[in-house]
Structures are given as structure tokens and as C-alpha cells.
Amino acid sequence: MTWSQMQPLLSQACWDTLYMVGWSTLIAVVGGLPLGVLLVLTDRGGLLQNVVANKVIGQIVNVARSMPFIILMVALMNFTRSITGTTIGREAAIVPLAIGAIPFFARLVETAVREVDGGLVEAVQSMGGNTWTVVRKVLVPESLPSLISSTTTTIVALIGYSAMAGTVGAGGLGDIAIRYGYQRFETDLMWITVAILAVVISVIQFAGDFAARSLHRRGGRSGPAPKLRLLKAGVSSPAADVSKVA
Amino acid sequence: MPPPTPRAGTPTPALDSDGNPVITTSGLTKVYRSRGREVTALDGVDLHVREGEVYGVIGQSGAGKSSLIRCVNLLERPTSGTVTVAGQDLTALAGRGPRAGRELRQARSRIGMVFQHFNLLSTRTVQDNVELPLEILGTSGKERSRKALELLDLVGLADKAKSYPAQLSGGQKQRVGIARALAGDPKVLLSDEATSALDPETTRSILQLLRDLNRQLGLTVLLITHEMDVVKSICDSAALMEQGRIVESGTVSELLATPDSELAAALFPVDGEAEGEDSTVVDVTFQGEAATQPVISQLARTYNIDISILGAAIDTVGGLQVGRMRIELPGQYEDNVVPIGFLREQGLQIDVVGQERPALVQEGAK
Known part of the structure; x- marks a missing residue:
């Protein structure tokens, strides 16, 4: 296969992957953020303490998280068809991807929000703030660097899931790797796909780390000016990348 | 409101003097x-x-x-x-x-509240932290920043409005905490x-x-x-x-003025061990006017006794000039009833140290 043959295939596949991952990340964040916050609020000693609700949500999240994605995808086929009208193609893949990612992200949100100092919550309560104020002014802004890291992790995980979605006709880079690389022994194309995935993941991880870091630094010690920080973040990030991707 | 029930040893809370x-x-x-x-x-x-x-x-x-x-x-x-x-x-x-x-x-x-660990939001600037209670009260943006800057000025941090809490020292953070606590008047x-x-x-x-x-x-x-x-x-x-x-x-x-008050003793400690067996140790507390009178020399002259000063201090407690002195009088307590009575007459607070207090003394103190 020549490059001119591969090129349109690859660019279409890249676009499909980003399309699926982009939409499912968006839905996962919109759905997972409130769920994660709710998990913290309803927990024992939380502002909306409700042991039953907490157990129920926690259980749903656990089951959905521990489900292998490929099974979840097959199990959700009817549901997917009822929403998108089909089970094939990138739109159809977004449904199971998003549903798989919501509990994943929710747990990460829960961990991030739990890290917020309870004293800050108390301070806002002492000012007369209600629960919504606490969420909006304290829990989310104070955990934002962690939330951004969590989003990065979710995107990377979704890129992995999207490759599996490729096996059931969703298109994307995973689909290319399987159809050409595995089934037709087009080793070159497969390696290029792998390289593209590696680059995409690295870029996303780097961007996410950088965003989280610069937000974190804003409240950090009087550090160097923003431009210098870029350099510093660049130097120290590969190690972080490796550990997070792994 | 029902009157508070005084517990044994607890002075009745003073509501009389000034203010509700x-x-x-x-x-x-x-x-x-x-x-x-x-x-x-x-x-x-x-x-x-x-x-x-x-x-x-x-x-x-x-x-x-x-x-x-x-x-x-x-x-x-x-x-x-x-x-x-x-x-x-x-x-x-x-x-x-x-x-x-x-x-x-x-x-x-x-009700304003300040905390031991300041509890400032790390992602907000100093000014935004002070504005937070005003946001909760629904104050308009312009009014918020006017008020926040005014309060920062009051606590001496007008120049730090754009800093983040992590860039401040502990004392500065607490000043921000105080400014924030005052935002709701x-x-x-x-x-x-x-x-x-x-x-x-x-x-x-x-x-x-x-x-x-x-x-x-x-x-x-x-x-x-x-x-x-x-x-x-x-x-x-x-x-x-x-x-x-x-x-x-x-x-x-x-x-x-409360005999045996733990708080008073802790607020204003005097030490000193009695030297002889046969002696009475007395803590004399001066407040305000009484502090200016030469009572000890008067006491020595009037009763012709030798007084040893074991320890003494003068300090300001709660804006009040207070002196306390531990003195030793020769003889048992029974021998010193009259000199001690003299000291009380001078308006001094007398505590006899290391002795079961006779009922009479406690009565006298009240």
C-alpha cells in the first residue's frame, strides 16, 4: 500500500476517532461531574447525607465501571439503536462510549472533590452559603486542576475504548488497525496507526497536564512568569506522561 | 430568657455593668x-x-x-x-x-468567622476571597470590589489585592480571613x-x-x-x-477578684516557696487605684512584722493594670488574721496560699 492510498484512510480514521472521543468526553463530563459531586455530598457526613442514595449511585457506578467495555457495547445495542437509529458507525459508538465513561469519570471526580479541604466548605457555610454555593464556589473551582487531570485520563481511556468500538463497525483508528493491520497483514499501516495513536495520546496528556499545572500554579508559590512555566512544564512532563498512560 | 443557674464555684455571669x-x-x-x-x-x-x-x-x-x-x-x-x-x-x-x-x-x-487555618480559597485572589461573602449576599460587582478594597485597606493589605493566598505569609492570610469575615458587616x-x-x-x-x-x-x-x-x-x-x-x-x-480562680492564677501567675515552716503565705492582687498605694510598708510599720516578698509581677491584663505579689508573714494563719484584715481593708484581693480556706475568708472576698 502506498502512502497516497493510506493517507485518505488514515485522515478519515483520525477524524472519526476524534469525533467519537470528543463527543463522548463531553457527555461523560456533563454526566459524570454531577454524579461524582453527588457521590461526595450524599456520603456520610456530607452536605446532603443520604446513605441510601449514596449506596445506590455507588453501586451503579461500580457495576458500570467494572463491565468490560466490549460487553457493555454489545449489551447496549438496543438502547443505542433507540437513540441513534443504528448500531453501526461513529454516532452509534458515541452512546456506549459515553455511558462507559460517565461512571469512570464520576469516580475520578469523587476522588478529586474529596481532596478539597473541609474547612473551606465550613467557611462558605459560615458566610451563609447553601449547598449549591458550596459546590459552585468551592468544590468545583478548588478541585479544578484535579478535574482537568481526570478529564485527560478519561480522554485517554476513551481513545482505548474507541478502538474496541472500531471492531463493531464504528470506524476510527482502531478499525483501521484491525481491518488492515490484523486481517490483511498491512504491517506498515498498522505501525503508522500505532504511531498516530501514540502521538495523539501524548499531545492530549501533555495539554491536560499543562492546563492542570498552570491552574495549580496560579494559586501556587510566587513562581516564574507564565512563559517560563511552559518550559518547566515541558521538561518535567514526560515522566508524568509515562506514569499516567501506563 | 431564664436567668442562668450559677454552678458551685462559678461566679454569676455579669450582665449588669454595660451592655446587653x-x-x-x-x-x-x-x-x-x-x-x-x-x-x-x-x-x-x-x-x-x-x-x-x-x-x-x-x-x-x-x-x-x-x-x-x-x-x-x-x-x-x-x-x-x-x-x-x-x-x-x-x-x-x-x-x-x-x-x-x-x-x-x-x-x-x-456573623463573621475566622479560622485557625484561614480557609481561604486557593484559586481566588485575595480580593476575590474577600468578595466571596458579598457574592453570596448578592451584592453587585462594583459594590463588591469597593467594599473588598476598603476592607483590605482596613486590615493593612491594600497592596495584596491581586495576590493569591499561597503568596502570602500566615499573618497576611489571617488578615485576609478577617477582612472576609467582616464583609457582611x-x-x-x-x-x-x-x-x-x-x-x-x-x-x-x-x-x-x-x-x-x-x-x-x-x-x-x-x-x-x-x-x-x-x-x-x-x-x-x-x-x-x-x-x-x-x-x-x-x-x-x-x-x-475571685479567690482560687484557676483562670486568674493562670492569667497572672506568681511563684515563690515559703521559707520557714511557721509562716503564712499570702497572694496580694492589686487592681487600678490600689496598685499605687504603699500598702506593704504600711503593713510592716503598723503591725511591726517582717514581710518577705517571695515573688511579684505587674502586668496589663485585658487592658487593666494588675499587680500581684506573693508575701510571707511570720506565724500561722491564726496569728495573721489582723494584718490580713488590714490588707483587705485597703481594697486588695488577698488569697492565702496552701491552706483550707476558712468560711469567713471566702465570705469576706465576696
Whole structure:
């Protein structure tokens, strides 16, 4: 296969992957953020303490998280068809991807929000703030660097899931790797796909780390000016990348 | 409001002199239940803080101070008892369930609170931190920043408005905390160990600031602390807490005038061991006018006795000039009834050390 043959295939596949991952990340964040916050609020000693609700949500999240994605995808086929009208193609893949990612992200949100100092919550309560104020002014802004890291992790995980979605006709880079690389022994194309995935993941991880870091630094010690920080973040990030991707 | 029931050894809270009580708790009890175990953090606390005073509650950790101050704005729900702040019964506003209703939240916004660990939002600038309570009150943007800058100026941090908390020192952070607590124009400021995370010098400057605010704005301050120095330097009144109860309370001068007061002894310690077996050791406390009289030499001359001074100190406690002296008189207590009576006549506070106090003496002190 020549490059001119591969090129349109690859660019279409890249676009499909980003399309699926982009939409499912968006839905996962919109759905997972409130769920994660709710998990913290309803927990024992939380502002909306409700042991039953907490157990129920926690259980749903656990089951959905521990489900292998490929099974979840097959199990959700009817549901997917009822929403998108089909089970094939990138739109159809977004449904199971998003549903798989919501509990994943929710747990990460829960961990991030739990890290917020309870004293800050108390301070806002002492000012007369209600629960919504606490969420909006304290829990989310104070955990934002962690939330951004969590989003990065979710995107990377979704890129992995999207490759599996490729096996059931969703298109994307995973689909290319399987159809050409595995089934037709087009080793070159497969390696290029792998390289593209590696680059995409690295870029996303780097961007996410950088965003989280610069937000974190804003409240950090009087550090160097923003431009210098870029350099510093660049130097120290590969190690972080490796550990997070792994 | 029912009159507080004085416990044995507790001086009746002074409500007479100047001003109405702004914070009153009566029969405040807080019991924590966890896994079948019950811990009583507050055990029937009656507290009366008058308008415009700085009131210190002191006690060791675990004495219940923290629970007490959190019950005052109902961050902790008391198990029983009532809390009244500025004429409003907060316990009645609380309703059931752990969530604070609108009325309680409004009441809270009129009570400022500063914390040991400052509790500033790290992602907001100093100015935005001070604006936070105003955002909650729904103040408009322009008014918010005007007020925030004014308050930062008041606490001496006008130049740090755009900094982030992490760029400030501990003392500066606490100043921001204080500015934030004042944003809602509170009449009452609660201070939860506000200086406990600070070094001695910064502690002094923060206490000075609280004192100034108390004077300038007529702010009533209720503070809890485990440091006697805090009480000594700024409090008008104080209470000692032990195991969830208030053991002693009153204005500083009342406490100093109370025989055997633990607080007074801690606020104003004098040491010195008696030299001879056959002697009486007496603590003499001077306040105000009496401090200027040469009583000891008068005593020696009048009764022709030899007096040894074992220890003495003069200090300012709660803005009050106080002196205390431990002296040794020859002979048993019975031999010294007359000289001691003489000292009492001079308007001095006399405590006989290391002796079961005869009923008569206690009567005389009151």
C-alpha cells in the first residue's frame, strides 16, 4: 500500500476517532461531574447525607465501571439503536462510549472533590452559603486542576475504548488497525496507526497536564512568569506522561 | 430568657455593668454519636457575651471549645439548648435535618468567622476571597470590589489585592480571613483559634488588629483559644472550659477578684516557696487605684512584722493594670488574721496560699 492510498484512510480514521472521543468526553463530563459531586455530598457526613442514595449511585457506578467495555457495547445495542437509529458507525459508538465513561469519570471526580479541604466548605457555610454555593464556589473551582487531570485520563481511556468500538463497525483508528493491520497483514499501516495513536495520546496528556499545572500554579508559590512555566512544564512532563498512560 | 443557674464555684455571669448580651447560650449540649459510642462535647454550657466586648473561651484541646464556637453559628447542631445571637434565636431557625434553611443562612451571614487555618480559597485572589461573602449576599460587582478594597485597606493589605493566598505569609492570610469575615458587616465575630497557627510576633499583630476592630467598629468578638496569652492581651471577659463545661467565667477583673480562680492564677501567675515552716503565705492582687498605694510598708510599720516578698509581677491584663505579689508573714494563719484584715481593708484581693480556706475568708472576698 502506498502512502497516497493510506493517507485518505488514515485522515478519515483520525477524524472519526476524534469525533467519537470528543463527543463522548463531553457527555461523560456533563454526566459524570454531577454524579461524582453527588457521590461526595450524599456520603456520610456530607452536605446532603443520604446513605441510601449514596449506596445506590455507588453501586451503579461500580457495576458500570467494572463491565468490560466490549460487553457493555454489545449489551447496549438496543438502547443505542433507540437513540441513534443504528448500531453501526461513529454516532452509534458515541452512546456506549459515553455511558462507559460517565461512571469512570464520576469516580475520578469523587476522588478529586474529596481532596478539597473541609474547612473551606465550613467557611462558605459560615458566610451563609447553601449547598449549591458550596459546590459552585468551592468544590468545583478548588478541585479544578484535579478535574482537568481526570478529564485527560478519561480522554485517554476513551481513545482505548474507541478502538474496541472500531471492531463493531464504528470506524476510527482502531478499525483501521484491525481491518488492515490484523486481517490483511498491512504491517506498515498498522505501525503508522500505532504511531498516530501514540502521538495523539501524548499531545492530549501533555495539554491536560499543562492546563492542570498552570491552574495549580496560579494559586501556587510566587513562581516564574507564565512563559517560563511552559518550559518547566515541558521538561518535567514526560515522566508524568509515562506514569499516567501506563 | 431564664436567668442562668450559677454552678458551685462559678461566679454569676455579669450582665449588669454595660451592655446587653449579644451572644447567649443556655443549656447548650452537644453529644456526638458514633458507632454506638457517645461523646459529650458540650455539657450544659451557659455563655453570655456582652455587646462590644472581647470574650475569650480557653481550655485544653478536647475541652469542647471548638464545638462551642461551631454551635454559636450552628455549623454544629446542638443536641439541646438554645443559642441566641443579637436577639435572634438561631436554634429556632435551624429547623430539622442537617441542611440550613434560608433564615439560618441569612443569620449566619451576619456573623463573621475566622479560622485557625484561614480557609481561604486557593484559586481566588485575595480580593476575590474577600468578595466571596458579598457574592453570596448578592451584592453587585462594583459594590463588591469597593467594599473588598476598603476592607483590605482596613486590615493593612491594600497592596495584596491581586495576590493569591499561597503568596502570602500566615499573618497576611489571617488578615485576609478577617477582612472576609467582616464583609457582611457583622456585629459579631467568631474566632476559632485564629492565632494558633501563627508565630508569637504575628499573633500579637493579629490580636492587636482584632482589638482595634473591636474598638473601632464596636464589634463583639468571641474567641476560643488554648493560649493564655491571647486572653491576657485582648479579652475583656473570659471563660475556662473543662470537659464540656464552663468552670469559671466573668470579666477579667471579676476573675482576678475571685479567690482560687484557676483562670486568674493562670492569667497572672506568681511563684515563690515559703521559707520557714511557721509562716503564712499570702497572694496580694492589686487592681487600678490600689496598685499605687504603699500598702506593704504600711503593713510592716503598723503591725511591726517582717514581710518577705517571695515573688511579684505587674502586668496589663485585658487592658487593666494588675499587680500581684506573693508575701510571707511570720506565724500561722491564726496569728495573721489582723494584718490580713488590714490588707483587705485597703481594697486588695488577698488569697492565702496552701491552706483550707476558712468560711469567713471566702465570705469576706465576696
